[in-house]
Amino acid sequence: MxxxxxxxxxxxxxxxxxxxxxxxxxxxxxxxxxxxxxxxxxxxxxxxxxxxxxxxxxxxxxxxxxxxxxxxxxxxxxxxxxxxxxxxxxxxxxxxxxxxxxxxxxxxxxxxxxxxxxxxxxxxxxxxxxxxxxxxxxxxxxxxxxxxxxxxxxxxxxxxxxxxxxxxxxxxxxxxxxxxxxxxxxxxxxxxxxxxxxxxxxxxxxxxxxxxxxNEYTETRYVFKLSNQVLANKLLLDSGYTIQQEKDAIIVTIGEEDLNDCIQIIQNNGVTILDLQKEVTGSEKLYTKFFGK
Amino acid sequence: MKLFLFESKKIIKNKTTWVLLMLSILAVIGIYLINLSLANSVQKKVTNHNDFLIDLYQQDQVDWEIKKKEAQRTKDEEVLEEATFMEEHARSTHEHYLMMKEAYQNEDWKKIFQHELKQLKLFAYPPPEEPADAYFENQEITNFTLRASYEEVKYMLENDIQPFMQNITTNMYLPTIYDSFSGRTLALWQEETKRYGREGIYYLYQLIQSFYIPIMILVGCFIFGNTFSSDTKKNNHIRFYQVLPLHRTKLFFTKYVTGYLGLLLFVLIMLGVPIAVGTMMHGFGDLKYPILVYDGYTTEYMNRNIVEDTFHFIPLQKYLAQTLVLAIVMSLLIYTMYFLVSQFIKEPIFNMIIVGILTFVGTLISHPYNPFSYLDIDKVITHEIQLQTWNTDFTLSTGIVITLLLSFVFKILNYIRFMYKSI
Incomplete structure (x- = not known):
């Protein structure tokens, strides 16, 4: 054709x-x-x-x-x-x-x-x-x-x-x-x-x-609100995740395929997930790269 | 066809179109009312003049009656004879003016025409043994004018035609290009011979003599000639069409034709409005009304000969038909010129001013091959322009052909500009 x-x-x-x-x-x-x-x-x-x-x-x-x-x-x-x-x-x-x-x-x-x-x-x-x-x-x-x-x-x-x-x-x-x-x-x-x-x-x-x-520049982050933020923080760090600590939440930078494992680690240790949000960034980062701030 | 309908819809749904159309109609009605009040004041002036003469001769009759009685008492035969004659003269003159007043008030034009004919014939065609000259304010009225005036009245009497409202305290003179008055006399002559059309077609005829049609064409261009410029002005309406499966040639011709048809319709409406308003107020008028057409020069040196130069009359019906043809052709020329200007300047008011100035300047250059010379339609049809320019090549058919040719050239320029210039 x-x-x-x-x-x-x-x-x-x-x-x-x-x-x-x-x-x-x-x-x-x-x-x-x-x-x-x-x-x-x-x-x-x-x-x-x-x-x-x-x-x-x-x-x-x-x-x-x-x-x-x-x-x-x-x-x-x-x-x-x-x-x-x-x-x-x-x-x-x-x-x-x-x-x-x-x-x-x-x-x-x-x-x-x-x-x-x-x-x-x-x-x-x-x-x-x-x-x-x-x-x-x-x-x-x-x-x-x-x-x-x-x-x-x-x-x-x-x-x-x-x-x-x-x-x-x-x-x-x-x-x-x-x-x-x-x-x-x-x-x-x-x-x-x-x-x-x-x-x-x-x-x-x-x-x-x-x-x-x-796709080559996309970064997916998940924002977790948890019942025990300190414990979850320690668990995720020990498991090798890249995290960012916020006042009421933990931001984990992972791909979609790793999300389930991440949730398992948190829940298996008795921490309850109160809220979960997905953030996809990319264009903005690229834009800044090309045109400056 | 669909594009044409869409373009027409745009014109029809645009409020500005209707506002300007209504304003134009109101202006024509307003001018008619002013004209009517002037006509009424002329009518009043004539009636007052008749009243004055009626009173004057009545008093004269009384005075001579007293003198006659006195002469009878003193048995003065000489005075008695004179008083008897003068009393009779005053009485008959008094009765004549009473009759004239009544005829004028009742618009019994036959009686008035008969009286006018008697008066005018003496001067228009005096017997060779009794040459007679007519004067107006001590300046001579040319024989051509006298003959034209006489023949006009005769034509109206024979065809039972209602005349225009005119000051007839002197005579029903028809002003012609052969008049040679000067100074204050000229102003008085113009005032005395000014004619006011109260009836529908008479009012239109009066307007045509005052550049009404070119003015209406310009106004029409302002309203309907912006099919292109309005789409490229502040907004980018033209881009609406540019991304549709539509050839630019088709777009050009549709916009051009839609605007022209709108203009033509406007001109026709504006020709109809004076007829309608006049008819409603004072009747339709007579289509056989005589329009003076100059036959031209009788000498090979193209000098005006006030005695030998001839003329003829055409009925108003024919005059209006010729006017309509010229109006259609003229509107095509002015519209095409306006359309061309609007491709460079997007503001309609500036376009109208520019085209107005170009048209006016064009009229100043009198030449048979200059289409703008034919804008004064009245002078073209009556051949007045031939006498003014000493050139008999100014004819209606030449005007039509030349105007169409220039319109065609402008149209080609329009097309080239539209097709090959980036919008």
Whole structure:
């Protein structure tokens, strides 16, 4: 079976006057999954996404989406780009937007209803976008971007302005999309959210892209609240675990596979576990490594 | 088609469209009310003048009656004869003005026209043996104007046409380009001959003579010509389309056509509003109303000849049809120019000012191949522009062709800019 490259950048250059925002960058993504584009403000994340989607022209290089040039407007039949909410028309309703996008993709009307229910925006679908909150606008943008069941989805700061329930919904949508075989490339500042959705990170720095597999940098820690913290501390140290003592808890740095053994040691010695929390760190550490504090 | 419907929906659902449309309609209604009050004041002035003359000749009649009785008493035959004649003259004049007042109040135009014809014929076509010159405030009224005035009244009498409201305390003169008044007399002449359209199509005709259509086209551009600039101004609406399976050419033409159709509809509405408001207040008017068209020069040196130069009348219906055609073509030119400017400047108000200035400057350069020379639609249709510029190449068909050609060039420039410039 021939595998179509989802995204291919070859020696892409984008500069404003003499400033190279994207400096001869190459990138190839062939599989479905989520990739996070990370970098500080103004580093060129949105510019890169805009270049990829041919919204702004590049100075040199080549960009292919699903095996076709990004200049071919037909690629957007299978590709979506979730942009910021300034693209929305305040005097139109969410329905107006979705109806037109559906028409452009030659999709049946019922697809609007499906997406609306999926995103949970039934209550305000027929209200004018001007009356929407930030989160509601984000929901509409998500609905617009998934209505055509994209094979490749770009998302510019999709987690901005979302309340906790919306964040949960967004994560669900992302995982559903990946399950359906979509490749998602999202830019975000929210490192904690990135940690929850992907291990595949692309840092953008000085116009260059650095692709990282966060698995290599991931650190899993478990925070134990115990009935006898002093005894547990001694037991774990004697067993060779790396621990960190907090005021009310002990933090043990171990992999998932060692958790059961650790719990056994504690419980077999008569210490009760009052509470247990998992903490995964990685992006933040990596971010600090690349961009400093 | 779906993109066109979406673009139309954007225009329709935008509050600004409706606010500006309502303001434009209110402005036209407001101008009509001012016009109506001026027309009423002219009407009042004419009635007062008639009243004054009625009183004057009544008093004259009484005075001569007293003199006549005195002459009968003193048996002064000479005075008696004069007093009898003068009393009779005063009585008949008094009755004439009573009749004129009644006719004017009842808008019995036939009687007024008949009276005017008698007066005007003496000067318009005087017998060769009795040459007669007409004067206004000691300055001569040209024979061309007198002939045009006479023929106009005759046309209206023959076709039973209701005239515009005009000060007829002197005569129902029709001002023409052949007039050569100066100083205070010119101002008085303009005031005396100013016509006020109270009826629907008459009011529209009056507006057309005052650059109404170019102004409305500019306002229409301001409302409907921003299909592109509004999407690239503060917001990035254009990016909404850029990530859809939509060719840029299709996007360009849909935006261009949607805006133009919106503008065209606006111009048609704004042509309909004066007709509607006038009709509601004073009736529709007469489509056969005569519009003076100059036939041009009779001399090969293109000098105006006030005696030999000829003219003819076209019915208002034909004038309005020609106006409509020119308005459609002109709106295409100004809209295309506005659209081009809006691709560089995103603020509609600046675009309107720039296009307004360019259009105005364009009108200053009179040339048959300058489409802006045809913006004064009234002068084009009546051929006044030919007489003003000593150039008979200014014709309606030339204007249409030249305007369409320049519109096409602007459209191509628009397309190139849209396709090859980064948004």
């Amino acid at each position: 021939i595998k179509i490259t989802r995204l291919m950048l070859r020696d892409v250059l984008k500069k404003y006057k003499s400033h190279k925002v994207i400096d001869h960058v190459s990138l190839k993504i062939e599989d479905s999954g989520i990739w996070a584009l990370v970098g500080p403000n103004g580093v060129g994340k949105t510019t890169l996404l805009n270049c990829i989607c041919n919204i702004i022209p590049i100075n040199s290089g080549k960009i292919e989406l699903l095996g076709e040039s990004n200049k071919n407007f037909k690629v957007f039949e299978k590709i979506s780009y979730l942009q910021d909410n300034t693209i929305l028309f305040n005097y139109l309703t969410g329905y107006d937007h979705l109806k037109y996008v559906c028409d452009s993709h030659r999709l049946p009307k019922r697809r609007i209803q499906e997406v609306v229910e999926y995103v949970g925006m039934e209550n305000y679908l027929h209200k004018k976008v001007g009356t929407y909150s930030l989160g509601m606008k984000q929901h509409l943008l998500v609905a617009i971007s998934i209505v055509n069941r994209p094979k490749l989805l770009f998302m510019d700061e999709p987690l901005n302005g979302l309340d906790p329930s919306s964040s949960i919904l967004m994560r669900k949508i992302l995982f559903d999309l990946v399950e359906q075989g979509t490749t998602v490339i999202l830019s975000s500042h929210n490192l904690a959210e990135i940690d929850r959705v992907t291990n595949q990170i692309i840092f953008i720095k000085d116009g260059k892209l650095i692709e990282i597999d966060r």
